[in-house]
Amino acid sequence: MRADARRNRERILAAAEVVFTEKGPSASTEDVAATAGVAIGTVFRHFPTKQALLQAIMKDLLHRLTGETSRLATEGDPATALFTFISHTVEQAAQQRGVVDLLAESGVDVQVAESVRALRHGVDELLARSRAAGAVREDVGVDEVIALLTAICQGALRAGWGRDLRHRTVAIILDGLRPPAHRLASEQRPAAQ
Amino acid sequence: MRADARRNRERILAAAEVVFTEKGPSASTEDVAATAGVAIGTVFRHFPTKQALLQAIMKDLLHRLTGETSRLATEGDPATALFTFISHTVEQAAQQRGVVDLLAESGVDVQVAESVRALRHGVDELLARSRAAGAVREDVGVDEVIALLTAICQGALRAGWGRDLRHRTVAIILDGLRPPAHRLASEQRPAAQ
Amino acid sequence: MRADARRNRERILAAAEVVFTEKGPSASTEDVAATAGVAIGTVFRHFPTKQALLQAIMKDLLHRLTGETSRLATEGDPATALFTFISHTVEQAAQQRGVVDLLAESGVDVQVAESVRALRHGVDELLARSRAAGAVREDVGVDEVIALLTAICQGALRAGWGRDLRHRTVAIILDGLRPPAHRLASEQRPAAQ
Amino acid sequence: MRADARRNRERILAAAEVVFTEKGPSASTEDVAATAGVAIGTVFRHFPTKQALLQAIMKDLLHRLTGETSRLATEGDPATALFTFISHTVEQAAQQRGVVDLLAESGVDVQVAESVRALRHGVDELLARSRAAGAVREDVGVDEVIALLTAICQGALRAGWGRDLRHRTVAIILDGLRPPAHRLASEQRPAAQ
DNA sequence: AATGAATGAGAATTCATTCAT
DNA sequence: AATGAATGAATTCTCATTCAT
Numbered sequence: 016m017r018a019d020a021r022r023n024r025e026r027i028l029a030a031a032e033v034v035f036t037e038k039g040p041s042a043s044t045e046d047v048a049a050t051a052g053v054a055i056g057t058v059f060r061h062f063p064t065k066q067a068l069l070q071a072i073m074k075d076l077l078h079r080l081t082g083e084t085s086r087l088a089t090e091g092d093p094a095t096a097l098f099t100f101i102s103h104t105v106e107q108a109a110q111q112r113g114v115v116d117l118l119a120e121s122g123v124d125v126q127v128a129e130s131v132r133a134l135r136h137g138v139d140e141l142l143a144r145s146r147a148a149g150a151v152r153e154d155v156g157v158d159e160v161i162a163l164l165t166a167i168c169q170g171a172l173r174a175g176w177g178r179d180l181r182h183r184t185v186a187i188i189l190d191g192l193r194p195p196a197h198r199l200a201s202e203q204r205p206a207a208q
Numbered sequence: 209m210r211a212d213a214r215r216n217r218e219r220i221l222a223a224a225e226v227v228f229t230e231k232g233p234s235a236s237t238e239d240v241a242a243t244a245g246v247a248i249g250t251v252f253r254h255f256p257t258k259q260a261l262l263q264a265i266m267k268d269l270l271h272r273l274t275g276e277t278s279r280l281a282t283e284g285d286p287a288t289a290l291f292t293f294i295s296h297t298v299e300q301a302a303q304q305r306g307v308v309d310l311l312a313e314s315g316v317d318v319q320v321a322e323s324v325r326a327l328r329h330g331v332d333e334l335l336a337r338s339r340a341a342g343a344v345r346e347d348v349g350v351d352e353v354i355a356l357l358t359a360i361c362q363g364a365l366r367a368g369w370g371r372d373l374r375h376r377t378v379a380i381i382l383d384g385l386r387p388p389a390h391r392l393a394s395e396q397r398p399a400a401q
Numbered sequence: 402m403r404a405d406a407r408r409n410r411e412r413i414l415a416a417a418e419v420v421f422t423e424k425g426p427s428a429s430t431e432d433v434a435a436t437a438g439v440a441i442g443t444v445f446r447h448f449p450t451k452q453a454l455l456q457a458i459m460k461d462l463l464h465r466l467t468g469e470t471s472r473l474a475t476e477g478d479p480a481t482a483l484f485t486f487i488s489h490t491v492e493q494a495a496q497q498r499g500v501v502d503l504l505a506e507s508g509v510d511v512q513v514a515e516s517v518r519a520l521r522h523g524v525d526e527l528l529a530r531s532r533a534a535g536a537v538r539e540d541v542g543v544d545e546v547i548a549l550l551t552a553i554c555q556g557a558l559r560a561g562w563g564r565d566l567r568h569r570t571v572a573i574i575l576d577g578l579r580p581p582a583h584r585l586a587s588e589q590r591p592a593a594q
Numbered sequence: 595m596r597a598d599a600r601r602n603r604e605r606i607l608a609a610a611e612v613v614f615t616e617k618g619p620s621a622s623t624e625d626v627a628a629t630a631g632v633a634i635g636t637v638f639r640h641f642p643t644k645q646a647l648l649q650a651i652m653k654d655l656l657h658r659l660t661g662e663t664s665r666l667a668t669e670g671d672p673a674t675a676l677f678t679f680i681s682h683t684v685e686q687a688a689q690q691r692g693v694v695d696l697l698a699e700s701g702v703d704v705q706v707a708e709s710v711r712a713l714r715h716g717v718d719e720l721l722a723r724s725r726a727a728g729a730v731r732e733d734v735g736v737d738e739v740i741a742l743l744t745a746i747c748q749g750a751l752r753a754g755w756g757r758d759l760r761h762r763t764v765a766i767i768l769d770g771l772r773p774p775a776h777r778l779a780s781e782q783r784p785a786a787q
Numbered sequence: 788a789a790t791g792a793a794t795g796a797g798a799a800t801t802c803a804t805t806c807a808t
Numbered sequence: 809a810a811t812g813a814a815t816g817a818a819t820t821c822t823c824a825t826t827c828a829t
Contacts, residue, residue, distance in 0.1 A: 623802075643803085643804085
């Protein structure tokens with residue numbers, strides 16, 4: 016691929032994230048093209064279908080998240096790595112409405128399945144370490160963690176939760192994951208508004 | 209309003225719930241009309257805009273939920289009423305894809321604000337009672353509860369969580385709401401699959 | 402169907418015949434709409450697909466032709482009915498470029514198959530009578546007749562044969578269909594230009 | 595022109611014949627390029643327009659046919675040369691859908707006029723010889739012959755006539771060209787299926 | 788009030804053609 | 809000369825909404 020082509024591909028992906036974040040997944044491809052400063056044909060040359068474009072964004076996102084799980088797994092404190100990951104992700108999501116929309120919306124077909132698997136694997140590792148460190152209940156599985164994470168990200172975005180609400184909501188969930196002995200006392204929780 | 213007009217209004221609302229539940233919020237108004245067995249013009253006579261139709265469904269849903277909070281507030285065990293409400297709602301949501309989609313999708317503008325307020329009030333009451341009974345932490349507010357409820361409903365629908373995953377996810381949240389002394393031991397939680 | 406709807410349907414069909422006749426089957430649906438004096442949506446309401454529109458025209462044409470076979474079978478001279486039919490059809494075709502284009506072009510699928518069968522039946526009847534009258538060779542079948550007819554119509558249209566050429570070409574074919582005893586002498590044939 | 599340029603020109607022409615034969619004249623130029631194994635720009639460097647490419651193919655075809663007329667004129671039996679030519683051409687056409695499509699489709703404008711003239715000349719020669727040998731009626735002209743040939747080729751292709759139907763159809767036409775004394779008896783004609 | 792036909796502004800996608808590399 | 813990326817007009821089809829019957 017030529018240099019200019021790759022550059023355009025990046026610009027389109029970036030534009031798509033912005034546009035879909037602002038207007039939801041039903042924003043038009045035309046809009047993405049305009050934002051990227053390219054002609055509509057260029058978008059379709061790089062992503063032959065709107066679906067393909069959406070999936071590309073998803074893959075990107077999933078890849079970035081998976082990257083963070085690896086980083087935390089090696090560098091972070093095992094006891095808190097999972098909690099950090101969840102908190103970070105929710106915060107980031109707050110800036111990425113459309114992307115997460117897609118995560119749910121569009122048929123998460125074979126194309127992205129692999130990326131999803133990769134992320135699941137990364138989260139599972141964090142979970143295992145936290146469990147080993149006694150920071151997470153024994154009876155909690157990856158599926159619940161990912162389910163909660165997804166749900167909270169969606170909620171944060173769609174309903175446009177503010178920072179405070181986000182923090183308090185996440186706090187409740189993190190506490191729900193902890194074994195009784197590790198639960199936070201009231202004064203350690205984010206204060207209600 | 210004539211009797212047959214009122215009857216049509218009901219049929220349209222019912223049809224809309226079915227159609228949007230099955231096909232998501234981008235299902236066409238024509239589809240709703242066909243399901244309701246009326247002509248497209250009739251739908252627009254009752255609901256001047258697709259948005260208006262969506263909002264009407266939301267109001268309906270919110271109204272029903274608010275009704276359940278009242279019922280539980282008077283009849284239920286104060287200690288468990290809130291938890292019952294959350295569990296029930298999530299289960300119901302699993303059968304109502306489109307409706308909850310809308311809850312998020314369409315800007316929850318002025319039109320439904322009042323219904324939302326009513327629900328919030330109902331939930332607040334349940335929360336107060338649960339708190340008074342010592343079943344919920346002191347530092348948990350209505351906003352978090354509603355936020356979590358919404359997020360979980362969305363997640364359950366969009367991602368199509370199965371019954372088990374739903375239960376385990378809800379269990380984590382409920383535990384996060386409990387004061388340390390009331391937390392459930394592992395064996396009281398739904399078992400992982 | 403309402404009166405105005407039926408009127409529009411007719412106008413669209415008529416416009417489509419004109420447009421496709423002039424510009425070939427790749428003329429745009431938009432063009433048909435403009436010629437018919439309706440909005441594009443109206444065309445698609447009546448014919449949900451471009452294919453459907455093309456097929457509707459074909460059916461119309463086939464139906465008209467079948468009608469002529471019936472008329473000739475009852476009213477015409479058995480000895481010449483088939484020849485009259487062929488000559489007439491070719492002449493008409495000369496005014497109907499696009500229509501015949503379609504006859505070939507677009508997948509003659511199930512939709513039109515029945516109409517084709519009807520025409521085949523009508524032609525078969527004419528052929529049987531001519532054969533019985535000794536005006537057509539015993540070894541000629543319907544398939545050849547229809548094949549020749551189609552081919553000549555196409556040729557006449559596409560290549561824009563003039564009247565004379567059309568007549569002389571048809572004359573050769575008709576002679577090919579005759580038993581030796583009935584062949585026309587030179588002076589009975591259309592003169593070369 | 596460079597050697598590799600000439601080689602590319604040939605490859606493009608060959609690819610175009612294949613592609614248009616398989617997918618009809620509306621096949622994309624990209625498709626031709628891909629089949630030829632060159633970039634799209636190269637196609638347009640050699641043929642500045644899709645039309646130009648189509649015309650080039652036509653010229654090629656016409657040239658080959660003209661070649662066959664010459665061969666038959668010198669080598670063949672004068673009495674049957676024309677008939678052989680017609681039969682051969684129809685058979686070949688059956689393998690060349692797209693090409694003949696084009697023959698009709700694209701306005702046979704000035705560009706190819708010369709090639710057409712050449713073919714006409716060749717056919718005329720065959721016709722003259724057959725006439726001289728008494729194998730073709732005196733009142734048949736080149737135009738009719740070419741008209742019939744074109745029509746049958748088109749028909750054979752578009753409608754996808756099978757071998758049998760092709761033969762019987764051609765037989766009728768050839769008989770129509772013969773003077774009465776030379777007509778074939780039933781048993782000499784291809785049998786109906 | 789109900790009907791359902793008409794409208795027309797998009798939306799996704801294709802493709803001939805141009806042009807920078 | 810070749811490459812292949814970019815362009816953008818055109819095309820088919822959808823759907824919310826209006827309006828004549």
